[in-house]
Amino acid sequence: MAQEPAGVIQLLRSQKAKLIEILSADADFVLQHADSRYLLSPSGYQQVKACRIPSEKVRDLLDNIFQRGPEAAEGLLELLKDQALQETFPMLRFVKDLQVNTLSVGEKTLEKRQLSPDLQKTGSSKKICNDGSRLVTEKQLMTVARAIGRSWREIGRQALDISSVKLEQIEEDHSLHTERVFAMLRYWCTRQRENATTTHLHSLLSDGDCALPPESIDFLLETD
Numbered sequence: 367m368a369q370e371p372a373g374v375i376q377l378l379r380s381q382k383a384k385l386i387e388i389l390s391a392d393a394d395f396v397l398q399h400a401d402s403r404y405l406l407s408p409s410g411y412q413q414v415k416a417c418r419i420p421s422e423k424v425r426d427l428l429d430n431i432f433q434r435g436p437e438a439a440e441g442l443l444e445l446l447k448d449q450a451l452q453e454t455f456p457m458l459r460f461v462k463d464l465q466v467n468t469l470s471v472g473e474k475t476l477e478k479r480q481l482s483p484d485l486q487k488t489g490s491s492k493k494i495c496n497d498g499s500r501l502v503t504e505k506q507l508m509t510v511a512r513a514i515g516r517s518w519r520e521i522g523r524q525a526l527d528i529s530s531v532k533l534e535q536i537e538e539d540h541s542l543h544t545e546r547v548f549a550m551l552r553y554w555c556t557r558q559r560e561n562a563t564t565t566h567l568h569s570l571l572s573d574g575d576c577a578l579p580p581e582s583i584d585f586l587l588e589t590d
Contacts, residue, residue, distance in 0.1 A: 377464060395454060405434070405438050410434075413430070456559045511547035514547045517576055551567075
């Protein structure tokens with residue numbers, strides 16, 4: 367049976383907050399890929415491009431695509447599953463397990479989102495890498511961000527190997543200190559991909575001239 371046209375829009379809209387959180391790490395990267403697939407109208411592209419705040423840029427990008435209808439939304443879903451985005455945003459892996467199914471009930475259809483068994487488990491479960499270490503979570507990143515002071519740029523350059531240009535962009539995009547540091551840490555995660563583990567981050571932040579106090583980051587080494 368053919369899929370209900372609006373199903374994919376409803377599916378993606380249900381994940382909108384999560385997509386904004388993940389894709390905001392590099393909103394321009396997503397925008398360029400979306401434009402290369404003609405998912406936006408020329409005016410829509412200019413509107414989204416003009417937005418300076420990453421989270422709002424991603425929000426407007428999604429809204430513009432949703433407004434263009436099911437075909438554009440299906441193109442977005444395929445883009446999110448694309449290898450380039452999957453590698454850039456490791457936390458997008460959940461998208462591969464999203465499906466829109468229609469069940470015939472008389473003359474009506476019931477749409478439902480289906481997730482893989484792993485994703486049906488509680489959202490608090492943590493991903494464990496092959497070496498036994500855990501991928502750092504958004505909550506842990508925020509805790510670390512609150513522990514980093516005015517030397518955040520030095521930490522970004524020296525400990526996390528982030529370019530000065532990128533740090534300046536982050537500073538322009540975010541007005542609050544904690545948000546800047548969190549964006550920096552999340553950008554590090556997107557670059558590290560499967561290596562963005564708690565032990566790796568702890569090692570980088572506890573070494574060198576910019577080392578953080580142990581009491582502020584040792585929680586990264588805690589196990590359940």
